[in-house]
Amino acid sequence: MIFVTVGAQLPFDRLVEAVDRIAPRIKHGIFAQIGKGARKPSHIEFAEVMAPADFGARMQRADVIIGHCGIGTILQAGQLGKPLIVMPRRAALQEHRNDHQVATAKALKAVPGVFVAFDDAELGTLLDDPAILRPFERSAKSPEFDRLMGALRDKIDRA
Amino acid sequence: VTEPADRAPIAARRKRVLAVASGGGHWGQMMLIRPLLDGYQTLFITTIPGLAEESGIKGARLVPDCNKDRPLAVISCILALVRQVVSLRPDVILSTGAAPGILAIGIGRLLGARTIWVDSLANAERLSLSGRIAKRLSHDCLTQWEHLSGGSVQYHGRLL
Numbered sequence: 579m580i581f582v583t584v585g586a587q588l589p590f591d592r593l594v595e596a597v598d599r600i601a602p603r604i605k606h607g608i609f610a611q612i613g614k615g616a617r618k619p620s621h622i623e624f625a626e627v628m629a630p631a632d633f634g635a636r637m638q639r640a641d642v643i644i645g646h647c648g649i650g651t652i653l654q655a656g657q658l659g660k661p662l663i664v665m666p667r668r669a670a671l672q673e674h675r676n677d678h679q680v681a682t683a684k685a686l687k688a689v690p691g692v693f694v695a696f697d698d699a700e701l702g703t704l705l706d707d708p709a710i711l712r713p714f715e716r717s718a719k720s721p722e723f724d725r726l727m728g729a730l731r732d733k734i735d736r737a
Numbered sequence: 738v739t740e741p742a743d744r745a746p747i748a749a750r751r752k753r754v755l756a757v758a759s760g761g762g763h764w765g766q767m768m769l770i771r772p773l774l775d776g777y778q779t780l781f782i783t784t785i786p787g788l789a790e791e792s793g794i795k796g797a798r799l800v801p802d803c804n805k806d807r808p809l810a811v812i813s814c815i816l817a818l819v820r821q822v823v824s825l826r827p828d829v830i831l832s833t834g835a836a837p838g839i840l841a842i843g844i845g846r847l848l849g850a851r852t853i854w855v856d857s858l859a860n861a862e863r864l865s866l867s868g869r870i871a872k873r874l875s876h877d878c879l880t881q882w883e884h885l886s887g888g889s890v891q892y893h894g895r896l897l
Contacts, residue, residue, distance in 0.1 A: 586761045586785060630791035649762030649859045653769065653897070681861040716897065725894030726881070727773050730831070730853065733877055734752055734777060737829045737851035 581640035582610035585648040589616030593665045596698040598622055600705050647679040656716025663693045663704055751778045755827035757841040760785030763834040768792050769896045780825050804836045818844050839867040842875050853877045858897055
């Protein structure tokens with residue numbers, strides 16, 4: 579099962595439509611969380627919004643997660659150790675207020691298990707060859723993480 | 738010699754922390770910080786029903802989500818936050834964003850809390866709008882991208 583999510587805030591029709599077009603030619607079942615007011619896909623199952631518990635269960639069961647390039651989606655996929663394909667929202671297409679998702683996507687290209695599709699064609703290439711999709715596992719204990727926790731502890735203790 | 742009863746507990750009691758994060762990535766980042774916050778008396782505030790419970794947190798509070806383009810939502814969010822800040826009287830207000838977090842920090846400043854802003858990982862090229870406000874408003878303003886630090890913007894590592 580492939581799980582698609584556009585995040586809690588805004589619809590992302592370009593991503594859902596791309597998946598919908600690819601769906602008939604691939605074997606996997608697909609379920610998409612498409613956001614409020616989104617255009618409805620015709621070849622895949624979907625929900626506009628999902629309760630957090632349902633959302634979590636769908637993520638858990640997914641073999642592959644496809645999402646917008648939002649930090650919430652990225653952190654959840656990393657925690658579950660699933661392959662993650664992200665498509666960044668673009669400001670020029672009115673998909674977000676600015677291009678911060680494009681910046682995040684570029685920064686993530688180097689991370690094993692995260693695959694970036696900037697458009698329809700790139701998404702199609704990734705889904706046609708799922709064998710290349712390795713799991714994305716966020717390392718829980720990086721030095722940078724420990725350093726930030728230490729700094730926050732100091733600040734709270736000094737308050 | 739014994740300490741006066743009203744003095745000893747001040748050092749001994751656990752700090753009260755109000756942790757404010759909107760649903761989505763802001764909340765995800767707060768949950769990464771959570772192991773630290775469990776060592777304090779922490780109250781979580783978010784914007785999506787069921788989200789805190791999904792993370793196994795009981796007693797979290799909800800406030801309406803808002804942004805600068807929805808002034809009425811901003812007002813109802815402020816009212817809800819004031820209620821929570823007044824009733825908890827936190828020592829520290831910590832936020833990972835977004836708009837409700839910066840509003841909570843503003844309220845915290847007025848009511849004497851120590852305030853800490855952690856700008857989202859999502860802002861790799863420029864501090865968020867709320868982060869730019871936090872730079873002036875919050876006691877501490879942290880970015881998670883070293884190249885964005887400088888002046889009052891601190892870098893002490895990142896969550897990813």
